[in-house]
Amino acid sequence: MKSSDYLFSKLTFFFILCLSLVSPGGKAQQTFCNPINISYRFSLDKPSRRMAADPVIVLFKNNYYLFATASSGYWFSEDLLKWKFVTTRDLPFEKDAPAAAVINGELYYMPLNSNIIYKATDPITGKWEVFNADFPLSIGDPDLFQDTDGRVYMYYGCTNNDYLNAVELDPNNKLKPIGKPVQVLKGDPARRGWERPGDYNTGTERPWTEGPWMTKHNGKYYYQYSAPGTEFKSYADGYFVSASPLGPFSYAPSSPFSAKPEG
Template identity: 30%
Template sequence: MIRKFLLFGITALLLLNCGPKESKQEEVTEVLDEEQSPFVHKPLVTHLYTADPSAHVFNGKIYIYPSHDIESEVLEDDMGSHFDMKDYHVFSMDNPVAEVIDHGAVIKLEDIPWAGRQLWAPDAAQKDGKYYLYFPAKDKNDIFRIGVAVADSPTGPFKAQPEPIKGSFSMDPAVYEDEDGSYYLYFGGIWGGQLQWFEDQKLVEGRKGPTDGIPAHEEKALMPFVAKLSNNMLEFSEKPREVLLLDKNGEPIKAGDNEKRFFEASWVHKHNGKYYFSYSTGDTHFIAYGIGDNPYGPFTYQGNILNPVQGWTNHHSIVNFEGKWYLFYHDTELSGKTPLRNIKMTELIHNADGTIQTIDPMKK
């Protein structure tokens, strides 16, 4: 979630001089006509800026749990300080072509006792009539932890637990419910996500910058983590485990292999008995994926689900609705600015051999 965004030679189409008006929830900008637009898919939400869409089907409807981008005076840096989000909204759709409903802010930064700043990409889960919102935030010491908030409805309001999940670190939580009723929480992200500041899941004193602790190019890349959740959904039932991502030779992906290595944005879905772990490659701007036989991995790299979008970051989710799969992602069509993004969706297709057809978000 850092650095400058890719321009793709279309900046002139995108500088539309119309920032958000958060208090009135007015349209932030108009979407370009289809013939003018270089984008393949249209924004789902245009009255505010949204990113990192985590989509789920609860009670026969699609619910989307994104982060909420806002204008910020914080200067842009490689730790993502300019992504200074302060609340979460929930959106719903009766089906993939239905109107998107904004259910408003369901929890705010000031409602979270332990949080200091930066409500980054969240996710959600349902169990026994309760709904759980998992979110990263920097604590009072400016270290990312993962918190949980609970609600009686998928649209909130959510009440945060007084402390973050014990043993949690880094960011980008993603929850996967397996067919046996087990829930797994995946998490992690390098650079602004601070994963490189930890060794053996303990914070290393003195590491401060985005590359402090990043392995050498020829060494194994930093990997995401996973832990099974407890029955109450509020804590880990085990010590988090490393999720191993392998190349097609069966070797761990190397830190210098920027087009394949994990950067952030974990997601897991299951198709035809196989587990798919997908993620963002960060500075090379792909949504890549691997396939495995177990929710813990290892996962063998297969290729890309999504080619680069306009904007530096990307973050996605994958959901099945009535037998079809859909990819949710974000770009910067509405603003042309790195920290002011908008969410989108499109159908995702698995090939007969289990691989996924790569999606182009920009017209060629």
């Protein structure tokens, strides 16, 4: 299994489906179920709840790194079972929905609505540096992705009235955009009923589409996204498919691929 296969889609809530995999060391298959036993923050407002939204996990130098919204730090683990917490003053942890990705052997981090990209070569130490302090786009729910040919892309968007987008980045020039962003998809509840707001998809307001995530498999590109809003029991994940990282993308009629009808 390639390292890219260990990347997990960002779901807005920190309750991901059970996962079975073979560890990097080739050990026997193990199964892990969330919520995992880590030092979550808690919101004491009623109803009291854990606060660890928008998780992203990447495999970097034989360790899994877990980042989440407003968690005061991040975690790493060798086996997805035992986690150690890392604190640092180098990253803005009160920012939401971070992106994390391994690009050319280094770990990069970028939070939502930020113009700064950070980089680390040894994140266990908590040491990060500012890689690009002037990223030119305003990014909601970013996802960084390096293709098998070495080219780098960003997928982003968190909106109830606009498009989710894609753009190529230049790995040799501070990950700056190459060309103009491509509009990939926009909420369409009239044709995709699961995107309609409300616990039972009965709302009439515009849905929120968010949390884009790119997965490449067997030469095809799967652009995942979430709708219609995190507050609804109907919150679910769909996807579009393309033969190219910038599209054109076609809606997958098997969407939503991840849903829990009663929340």
